Amino acid sequence: MSNDMDKDDSLPEQGADESAPTSEKDVTDPVDDGTDERTIDDLGSDVEVSAEVADDVDEDDLLGGLKIETTEDIEVPDRLVDQVIGQEHARDVILKAAKQRRHVMMIGSPGTGKSMLAKAMSELLPKEELQDVLVYHNPDDGNEPKVRTVPAGKGEQIVEAHKEEARKRNQMRSFLMWIIIAVVVGYSLIIAQQVLLGILAAGIIFLAFRYGSRGSDAMIPNLLVNNADTSTAPFEDATGAHAGALLGDVRHDPFQSGGMETPSHDRVEAGAIHKANKGVLFVDEINTLDIRSQQHLMTAIQEREFSITGQSERSSGAMVQTEPVPTDFVMVAAGNLDAMENMHPALRSRIKGYGYEVYMDDTIEDTPAMRRKYARFVAQEVAKDGRLPSFNEAAIEEIILEARRRAGRKGHLTLELRNLGGLVRVAGDMARAEDAEFTTREHVLQAKGRSRSIEQQLADDFIQRRKDYELSVNEGYVVGRVNGLAVMGEDSGIVLPVMAEVTPSQGPGTVIATGQLKEMAQEAVDNVSAIIKKFSDENISEKDIHIQFVQAGQGGVDGDSASITVAAAVISALEDVGVDQSLAMTGSLSVRGDVLPVGGVTHKIEAAAKAGMDRVIIPRANEQDVMIEDEYEEMIEIIPVSHISEVLDVALEGEPEKDSLVDRLKSITGSAFEKQGSPSPSNPSPQ
């Protein structure tokens, strides 16, 4: 059997009766292939939550008008596809792909429902088409077992019938054997009076029968794929599977001769591609499959059948190759963007050509209807776990608040629901440990503290250590030192001070920065030098600029958003003006001095507050993303800015000397503000 990819064009297309969708339009349009009268809605529409809902829903109601006391009042839908929250596009694609038997690739953040949707797809595929696969001994060539497919449930019956037949045959043989033995032994005892000869003859007859009967056992087929008891089409998760588990294998036989060997068809084992026949084969992190496996996977997709052979070259199984075994599955590949880049291009084109690609949403708009679904999500997770006490109203509300916070985007809820489900479980476990009747808001709040990510724990530890060693500076003015902010992992802010020193250069000026943030420092300096060149007589390219990210050695610090920090530190050092140390800042800088939005503002502001800062500068464009916890609101003043001039105005000490660089930089403020109609920088609007 060949496994190359160049057959592509000559091979029959999958689902040749339908035109393969290639454009976005095909993906999002309702089912329109004309082969079936059903619409997506018939297959499964976006179900409303089954619980009592208030007539006029208050926009601010965290439960979206649901009138419930606990999660017990919310009905959890039976079908997985109806349990999916958000991901409208992916859901529609799955519904459509299930009907058309198309492949799907889902790319997106972890825990947003990719494997859930793949599983939901298997529930939607017709069960009637399921098959059992049997492998038979091939009398002509023992190393090429024969393969037969029968409707689901028949396989077991066939094997049973063969076993019964073999049993009967063996009974007959035994009967015959004992009669012959009795005759021979009787003859040798009574007539020939040779006891020893009689026993010897009996032994030889016994062995001859035993050896002869082995052949009849070999005729019993091996039930390779059994769908007798399956209630839905198969769902096979082949994530990280080794070649044997994915493509099938033939076991090694240590006794290969002398009548002790196991017939080859009995040693054949199905792979995930065979078990997924007529169902769904799900492969997450598709790029982690080795290239050979990806190529074989392509062949299986293309030809819809794939022979099984021993995967280990040195094993006796490698001699065996079955007839092709059906592999007519729908492939759902998943991963993050990297996975897509690193996967075999031909495999990707196979999926793209005969299926759909979907990008998963990370957040969804926060509407009353959606909040009701999040309440149902809590009920779903409680039901799925089976041991957690139900959540009361206030606990559900707190989870929804957390979904808002984790979205990092105003007016949205996070769709990284595996993590949110983790919070539900920790809170429920706490309630269970206390033997509480319900999981309450207090449990959820405690759980939030307990279920901190590694990054959060590391960040807190980091902050503590800095305090221990008095590395944090949060008062007074220091030249060339700015408190920047960064994010560790996805959800932990950290104060990351930046220090700059400007020295005359012997040759052309260079930027000297240490560690992993070097590239970002270079970029920030390039941008700020463009601005400085415009407003100063100083030639920055004749100076060496030294930049240090103080204690940035902690792994995972993302410094991408520290460019206004670097710029402020360089300008401060260049002009010898002190920077307010009770202020922290985050923002990205453009060549024109605009402060551009960055990620993780909420976590950064909270980190600044924890470190004892009084004020924090954030990009104005991020203003709407701020969702800090109540406890921090009193602790810190938030200053949104849109231009570097505003940063300098807030951060630098005293009034600049007339016509100095800082004065000139600040002077661009007026025009910038008039253009944007923003409030004056000297009187920024705190949140």
Ligand SMILES: Nc1ncnc2c1ncn2[C@@H]1O[C@H](COP(=O)(O)OP(=O)(O)OP(=O)(O)O)[C@@H](O)[C@H]1O
């Ligand atoms: N959109 C969603 N609706 C409802 N529940 C969800 C959703 N997304 C995730 N979950 C919950 O999180 C769990 C994990 O999600 P799932 O395994 O589908 O994520 P994934 O995207 O496949 O992640 P990964 O790529 O890490 O495997 C689900 O079993 C479900 O409980």
